[in-house]
Amino acid sequence: MELVEKGEMLPLMEEFYTIQGEGHHTGTAAYFIRVGGCDVGCHWCDVKESWNAETHPPTEITSIVDNAVKYANTIVITGGEPLTWNMDPLTQRLKERGLKTHIETSGAYPLTGVWDWICLSPKKMKLPKEEVYNAADELKVIVYNQHDFKFAEEQAAKVSESCELYLQPEWSRREKMMPEIVDYVMTHPKWKISLQTHKYLNIP
Ligand SMILES: C[S@@+](CC[C@H](N)C(=O)[O-])C[C@H]1O[C@@H](n2cnc3c(N)ncnc32)[C@H](O)[C@@H]1O
Numbered sequence: 001m002e003l004v005e006k007g008e009m010l011p012l013m014e015e016f017y018t019i020q021g022e023g024h025h026t027g028t029a030a031y032f033i034r035v036g037g038c039d040v041g042c043h044w045c046d047v048k049e050s051w052n053a054e055t056h057p058p059t060e061i062t063s064i065v066d067n068a069v070k071y072a073n074t075i076v077i078t079g080g081e082p083l084t085w086n087m088d089p090l091t092q093r094l095k096e097r098g099l100k101t102h103i104e105t106s107g108a109y110p111l112t113g114v115w116d117w118i119c120l121s122p123k124k125m126k127l128p129k130e131e132v133y134n135a136a137d138e139l140k141v142i143v144y145n146q147h148d149f150k151f152a153e154e155q156a157a158k159v160s161e162s163c164e165l166y167l168q169p170e171w172s173r174r175e176k177m178m179p180e181i182v183d184y185v186m187t188h189p190k191w192k193i194s195l196q197t198h199k200y201l202n203i204p
């Protein structure tokens with residue numbers, strides 16, 4: 001549909017008001033907009049229901065923005081992979097209403113949108129675009145096994161000097177990998193630990 005191509009409508013999976021559970025802004029109240037559609041294919045993805053955009057109704061961004069303003073100053077756009085779509089119209093509208101725009105992205109598609117904060121979580125199967133590395137405010141690498149430490153260092157070499165670096169355990173592997181992550185951060189202190197705190201709190 002043409003309006004979806006322009007980013008005037010987006011396949012909306014869900015919207016919810018919660019606490020940012022991960023990364024730099026952990027603990028901050030935020031309104032989450034989860035946009036459907038992702039073809040990156042992480043086998044451990046915790047929102048596989050988001051992947052098929054066709055199962056999520058094309059929704060007018062004006063109605064998304066009208067909902068968002070009621071809840072919080074900080075809006076987190078996630079998915080699915082939000083950069084599948086043109087994020088310019090949605091983020092411009094959110095900025096016009098005085099809201100902070102944050103994105104959770106794999107960086108696998110061209111960077112669109114006006115962002116106050118970019119969380120880049122790179123994936124081996126579809127590496128980030130150069131412009132997303134350059135613009136990232138935080139790099140959040142998911143650690144599933146030992147190989148991911150090497151991947152994390154390769155990715156850290158591609159982001160800016162000021163980009164914050166986080167290692168986040170893959171949820172199902174957290175018991176196995178946490179001791180290794182703790183050890184890694186103590187020996188490589190440019191990294192910090194990010195946990196999916198919302199899952200411990202049983203909130204969305
Ligand atoms: C579901 S993704 C959506 C945004 C975007 N597609 C991405 O991957 O960054 C949101 C965040 O959750 C992380 N994530 C997804 N599944 C996870 C899991 N099983 N354990 C830990 N983090 C996970 C992703 O790496 C990403 O940082």
Ligand SMILES: Nc1nc2[nH]cc(C(=O)O)c2c(=O)[nH]1
Binds near residue numbers: 104204
């Ligand atoms: N509370 C909470 N924090 C989050 N941070 C990133 C999330 C995401 O799925 O993108 C997420 C999420 O799904 N819930």
Ligand code: SF4
Binds near residue numbers: 047
């Ligand atoms: S890129 Fe994000 S939404 Fe897509 S499969 Fe991976 S974790 Fe899931």
Ligand SMILES: [Mg+2]
Binds near residue numbers: 046
């Ligand atoms: Mg999540």
